[in-house]
Amino acid sequence: MPPVLLRPEAELRKASEQSPLLGEVRGYVAGSDSGDPLIPRWAEVSGLVRVVDGKHVPVEENATLVDDALRLWERLYSTIGEAEPLPFGLVASITLTLYRSGPVAVPVELLFEAIELGQAPDGSTRYATSVALDLLERLGALEKRTADPAGLALIAEIAGKPDPSPYVLSLTPIAVWAIxxxxxxxxxxxxxxxxxAEESLGELSPRLAxxxxxxxxxxxxxxVRHRSPSGAAAEASAFLHSARLPVERLFALIALGETGEIGLETAAAVRAEGGLVGAAAAMWLSERGAVDRETITRDEVVLGMADHYAAMHALGAFVHQLADMDDRFDVxxxxxxxxxxxxxxxxxxVGTDHPDRKMAKKARTASFKLRSSGVRGPGQRGDA
Known part of the structure; x- marks a missing residue:
């Protein structure tokens, strides 16, 4: 599971109080009639009411649960599949798929396909999934947005459908907390x-990658917050010097940026040492306007940018950067x-994915010439 950001309890309690469904359930337990048959069922499976002489009466031992909005929200969330009979594990499949996606919204169309994966085509599965999504949204566990035209076109291409659902979904903070x-x-x-936060950057980096x-x-x-600014800067600097991978150098520089002025001073000292680490620090300082760009040498530019691209490649973003590069930029x-x-x-x-065919061919040629001259990639003998 990816690490998740949990909101403060006060924010979660406010979110639970704002759930319309929570108010309906509380009202029913207090004796109000409900025109929605779902509400009595949900109150019963949640243990808030029980049947006595054919009528629902409050369960006294759970009276405090009704008054605690956050605990009540969590109870209602955990009993969705009982309140509205749904295929076993369906709600968990939906919410865990969204949980694993982190802050990235998931298109409804692709969520349907993920839930149906490995199953024979069956309209009942999609219907049940739609019901579950409606209940989750009604409770306040889902945020639903409409994809922009470019996003909708991409969804249609991936799903292979000309008119896919335009909606994308993500979990609300309270749902992330409950899961x-x-x-x-x-x-x-x-x-x-x-x-x-207590771990070293070396221990943290593999997970960050x-x-x-x-x-x-x-x-x-x-x-950084777990340390003093000077302590964090010193640790980040030490890791920057010992880092073996471009992405590790990137993490060290990001950490330095969170320490304020002392981080900029530390990066400037690293730059003065030269080499690959110095070039990476030089470009990082330049991007932040901490040094005059005219003082950056060509060697620092090409080596520092190459290291940045290597870090982006490790994070899966270099291909996307290629599409955004200026046509005049010769990567x-x-x-x-x-x-x-x-x-x-x-x-x-670049040779495989650059949108400009000429640039892609040039990259393949350059790669062939370097290999022919004896240059090898990382981990191979003959590195230049």
Whole structure:
């Protein structure tokens, strides 16, 4: 499971109080009539009422639950599949799929396909999924938005449908909290952002490398907050010097950026040392306007940018950057002349995925020439 950010309890309690369904259930338990047959069923399976002489009466031992909005919300969430009979495990499949996606919204159309994966085509499964989604949204566990035109076109392409559902879904903070609690109670590894703040950057980095950008940023903020600015800067600097991978250098620089002025001073000292680490620090300082760009040398630019691209490649973002590059920017010349240890791997990506065919062909040619001259990729003998 990816690490998740849990909101403060006060914010979660406010969200639970704002759930319209919560108010309906409370009103029913207090004696109000409900025109919706779902509400009595949900109140009963949640243990809030029981049948006496053919009528629902409040369960006294659960009276405090009715008054505690957050606990009541969690109870209602945990009993969705009983209040409205649904296929076993359907709600868990939906919510865990969304939980694993982190802050990235999931198109409804692709969620349907994920739930139906491995099953024979059956309209009843899609209907049940729609019912479950409606209940989750009604409770306040889901946020539903409409995809923009570009997003909708991408959904149609991936799903292979000309008119897919235009909606995308993500969990609300209170749902993330409830699922995290349930996973932990079940003994599963369900990390929370900030829990690893005591770890070293070296221990934290492998997990960060598998995380979404928002999680990376939040984890490193929490890591820095756990230390004094000077202590965090010193640790980040030491890791920056010892880092073997471009993505590790990126994490160290992001951490330095969270320490304020002392981080900029530390990065400037690293730049003065030169080499690959110095070039990475130089470009990072330049991007933040902490140094005059005219003072950045060509060697720092090509090596520092190549290291940044290598880090983005490790995070799965380099391909997307290629599509956004200015047509006049020659990424092949930059990578070829950089001398970066990962330049062959990056040239292979450009050769395969660059939208400009000429640039892609140029990258393949450059990669072939470097290999023919004896240059090898990381982990191979003959690195240049």
């Amino acid at each position: 995290n609690r349930a996973l932990r109670e079940a003994g599963m590894d369900a990390p929370v952002i900030g829990e690893a 598998k995380s979404a950008p928002g999680i990376i940023d939040a984890e490193l903020k929490a890591w 092949v010349d930059l990578l070829t002349s950089s001398g970066h240890p990962d330049r062959l791997e990056l040239l292979d990506v």
